[in-house]
Amino acid sequence: MRNPRASWRALLVQAVLVLALATLAYLAAANAAQKLARQGIVAGFGFLDRAAGFDIGQSLIPYAAATATYRDAFLVGLLNTLLVSGLAIVLSTVLGFAIGIARRSGNLLARAFAAAYVEGFRNLPLLLQLLVWYVAVRVALPPSSDPAQWGAGAYLSQRGLFLPRPEFSGFAALVPLAVVAGIGATGLLIRASRRAVALGQKPVPVLWPGALLVLGLPALTAAALALAGDPVPVAWPARGPYDIEGGLALRPEFAALLIGLSTYSAAFIAEIVRSGLDSVASGQREAAAALSLSRGQVLRLVVLPQAMRVIVPPLTSQYLNTTKNSSLAVLIGYPDLVHVFMGTVLNQTNQAVEVVALTMAVYLTLSLATALVMNRYNARAAGTRR
Template sequence: MASFDSAQPAPQRTFSLNDPVVRGVIYQIVVAALVILFLVWIINNTAINLRAQNKTSGFDFLWKTAGFDISFSLFPFDRTSFYWEAFLVGLTNTILVAVIGIVLATFLGFTIGIARLSSNYLISRLATVYVETIRNIPLLLQLFFWYFAVLKTMPAVRNSIQLPLDTFINQRGLFVPKPIFDDQFIFVLAALVVAVIGWIALGRWAKARLERTGERFPVFWAGLGASIVLVAIVWFASGASLAFDPPVLNRFNFKGGLELPPELVALALGLTIYTASFIAENVRAGIQSVSYGQTEAAQSLGLKENDRLRLVIVPQAMRVIIPPLTSQYLNLTKNSSLGAAIGYPELVNVFTGTTLNQTGRAIEVISLTMLVYLILSLGTSALMNWYNARVALVER
């Protein structure tokens, strides 16, 4: 009786333009070749035009004297400084206003977003009016409002408005006490870092304990108390000192303290208030995405409204809030370039503006500026994606 092998050998693939795999490879090779040819043409055309205009290229200009002043910087800068130092001033000023804006906009946005869902009619209506008004007014117009209509109309230095904690505001900006640290204060900062790490470790232990035994541990109060004790012990043991130099009004100006120029204050206010209106909508959408059954389950357990929101609703809403929140952080960082319109010395103003006009190195200056914003955006996205993975719901 004859036997037949049921296993048939796989047919060998032959080169054919009718094969979709082959066509896909060919299309990719053609597109890649066209892109490379386009880039080569751009580079060659740029080099020809630069030679025709007798212009040089390269980044050697960064080590030449800038010859201009910058109104606000976090480190010393004058006319004898180099262009690379001007680049660093613009970069640090951009990062400074971006960090301030992100922190304040997050706090304000979450507050307004939760307020929109409040059962109190007045609070929810006020939050709605804030969101619908602020997000429909162009950001540049809001910056002009805060700078020209608010800060520039403040009284002169002699008639400065005094705020709490030895803080003053006038036409020249905001004057706040300046912290003065001694050499031993580095040990206090190290203790603070250790306390934060220990706080995180305590939170993980408490979470594992809750899953294992069902008993809740007061992580916040325990971590706060332990952190205060640790920092206090290191502070007194190291002999570190922290003093504040308050601004004192002299005849024509303030002496001492820390001066925050009106351009920085206006830009930080504008970015915070504008971005917070979009973050509030993200928070509202995230909270409403959580099933109402979760609220009812939390109520059946006897949790108070604040505890329901903090322990049940918001943790589940974060998986919906984080992706659009990342986009708002990126938008805030990029929108800081609008500070050039009100004279704030951020990267676009200092480097793409003054430096480009003086050196004429358009390609190099624009490339460095684009690279900075690309790195800031990718870094922010990577950090937020990592956090999003930490808070994402794990399906079993």
């Protein structure tokens, strides 16, 4: 039987410990504020509303050096970090699953290539790989004085790739909503296919219907808007006196960072997938083959769903590492959060405590959000398998 006095004693000890930690934190903050005041530095986040006065090479939102504030610079760096991290997670997942499945392929050449890929990319430092990709990308591109041109709206040079930029404002916002609807409908098809297999029925086709939903719905929406007299506005790039102006600019720094993060993370994901596939008993494959399922259907509908219970936990850690590794962008000049905020903003404002605290809070929030989503998926998938 639990002793009530011991329980109260334990609660008292914990309360004293929390109070002591809070006191230490307060004293440290007060001491830091006093030292900053002596140096003429005003503590607080009021500096975010001051004029930034510097330009940023790549921005997903309107940003002008003459009118932008440090808050705008923070948002630009944050969005750039989210862009490259999100795309790297998607690309590395696709490539990693393909390499991991190839490592258990019946084709000797596919197995050898997958093993060489994993051992090569996994055992080289990411910092070195980013430098190699950055140099390779820039050397392979045409010079800025003579960019390559395709049609009337696509340019490629050492300054980057410039493409037409659609503006999804007003009724044009229906187009990205159609993409989301197509992805949701494809998810329903996948669930229906798995349910049919669980009931011993013929699986529902997913690949081509899903592709039509994801690509066809946005195309039909854009066509309907054009017929209604409200087409999606497009900003076209054009040759300027010094550089290509307008449109959507994809800088070499972005391409090098995205390729480096994707290929490096894919090597680790491939090993995670391989271990997950090995965890599924061979009898599951034999039973699926007895139901006249093809090898692709056996993998997609039987093996992978069971392997995911082993794949998801380490895959979550790899996603977190990919997001944190994006901070190495400062080495090649990609304007991510660390480069913009911890670099330029910190040097101009000297608000070290606030800048470091905001940057740490962003990466902590991104990591916790990613872990929450993956853990919920893992719990839901594990629940359906019981």
